Amino acid sequence: MAVARVGISGWTYAPWRGVFYPKGLAHRLELEYASERLDSIEINGSFYSLQRPTSYRNWAAQTPDDFVFAVKGGRYVTHILRLRNARTAVANFLASGVLALGGKLGPLLWQLPPTLQFDPEAVDAFLELLPETTTAALALARETTLEEDRTDLSPVAERPIRHAVEVRHASFDDPAFVELAKRHGVAIVVADTAGRYPVIRQDTADFAYVRLHGDVELYTSGYTDEALDRWAADARDWLDRGMDVYAYFDNDVKVRAPYDAMGLRERLLPR
Numbered sequence: 001m002a003v004a005r006v007g008i009s010g011w012t013y014a015p016w017r018g019v020f021y022p023k024g025l026a027h028r029l030e031l032e033y034a035s036e037r038l039d040s041i042e043i044n045g046s047f048y049s050l051q052r053p054t055s056y057r058n059w060a061a062q063t064p065d066d067f068v069f070a071v072k073g074g075r076y077v078t079h080i081l082r083l084r085n086a087r088t089a090v091a092n093f094l095a096s097g098v099l100a101l102g103g104k105l106g107p108l109l110w111q112l113p114p115t116l117q118f119d120p121e122a123v124d125a126f127l128e129l130l131p132e133t134t135t136a137a138l139a140l141a142r143e144t145t146l147e148e149d150r151t152d153l154s155p156v157a158e159r160p161i162r163h164a165v166e167v168r169h170a171s172f173d174d175p176a177f178v179e180l181a182k183r184h185g186v187a188i189v190v191a192d193t194a195g196r197y198p199v200i201r202q203d204t205a206d207f208a209y210v211r212l213h214g215d216v217e218l219y220t221s222g223y224t225d226e227a228l229d230r231w232a233a234d235a236r237d238w239l240d241r242g243m244d245v246y247a248y249f250d251n252d253v254k255v256r257a258p259y260d261a262m263g264l265r266e267r268l269l270p271r
Contacts, residue, residue: 002239005068005106006265007040008257009211009250020258035063038261040070040106042248046093047072047111053097053152060104068106070164070209070246071098079113083126088145090129094137095144095151105134107162107209107246109189114168114197118177127163127184134159164189164209164246168197178202190234194218208238210247212260222256223249223263232267 011034012027021030034041043059045051059069077089098105108130131137134156144151165181166189181188181204188200191211196218212231214221223231235245247264249257 002242002244004235004239004245004247004268005039006247006261006268007038007042007070007249008034008252008261009042009072009248010044010252011041013252013255015253016255016258019255031059032062034258035067037258039066039265040068040246040248042070042072042109042250044072046096046098047075050074050092050096050146050150052150053100056097056100056152060101063104067104068246069101069104070106070248071101071108073108073110075111078110078116082113082116083122086126087129087140088143091140091143092146094131095141095146095153097152099134099137099141099156100152100154102157103159105159105161107164107187107207109164109166109209111166111189112168112172117169118167118171118174120176120180123177124180124184127165127180127186130163130184130186131161132185133161137161162187162205162207164205166191166209166211167200168193170198173198173200178204181205194221203238203241203243206242207244207246208235210235210245212247212249212251214251214256219251220253220256221251222254223251223260225263228260228263228267231264235264235268 011031074093077086131140135158138156164187185205187205187209189209189211192215193213213219238245249261251257
């Protein structure tokens with residue numbers, strides 16, 4: 001049966017303290033607090049720099065058994081290398097502890113920069129590089145150039161790995177990109193960005209990945225009840241077609257993300 005998971009992009013935000021997080025809650029308990037109210041969280045610190053294996057293990061230990069993390073791929077891959085010659089960088093990302101999440105590892109998210117135009121050859125090569133299973137990911141991770149104390153290359157149970165790509169240049173709104181994503185089984189993120197970036201609604205994988213950045217003002221505006229109802233209807237449509245759904249709110253500036261996430265999650269609970 002298809003499953004919907006709703007969460008937030010990141011969880012460490014100073015303005016949330018005393019608003020979403022109770023006043024006086026220790027910072028080390030914030031992940032535990034958020035994970036008790038949501039199904040999933042998108043780890044976005046991994047976008048800015050490689051995290052440590054100890055961090056991934058700690059995050060897994062602090063969350064419920066049925067919790068799932070999405071992990072955002074590094075901007076070094078997407079924004080500096082711009083997907084080209086990325087094998088070693090992806091190996092380092094995978095070796096840095098991502099696989100230590102074990103059964104709590106959800107999709108890997110690759111967010112492309114707004115200036116990156118669709119290049120079929122480069123995109124095809126990058127999507128071909130992405131491992132489809134944890135054992136394939138471990139094999140690639142073993143090509144790492146990181147120091148031993150920055151890696152976790154422990155044996156892993158065989159599980160599928162899902163990948164999602166969020167595009168931000170209009171040139172990706174192209175049937176050729178859709179076909180590439182479909183051939184590689186990679187989801188194209190449905191991104192709500194207040195009209196700034198393209199919205200591509202095409203089923204290219206066995207799951208849907210949604211990022212809700214704000215429908216009026218990017219990263220800032222909250223979602224009305226009517227807007228949440230519409231997104232819930234979309235999610236139910238994907239579920240009815242047998243697709244799992246991962247939806248993350250990234251409208252964090254005014255502390256709307258956790259409340260909107262809980263609102264959408266409530267709408268999708270079995271009645």
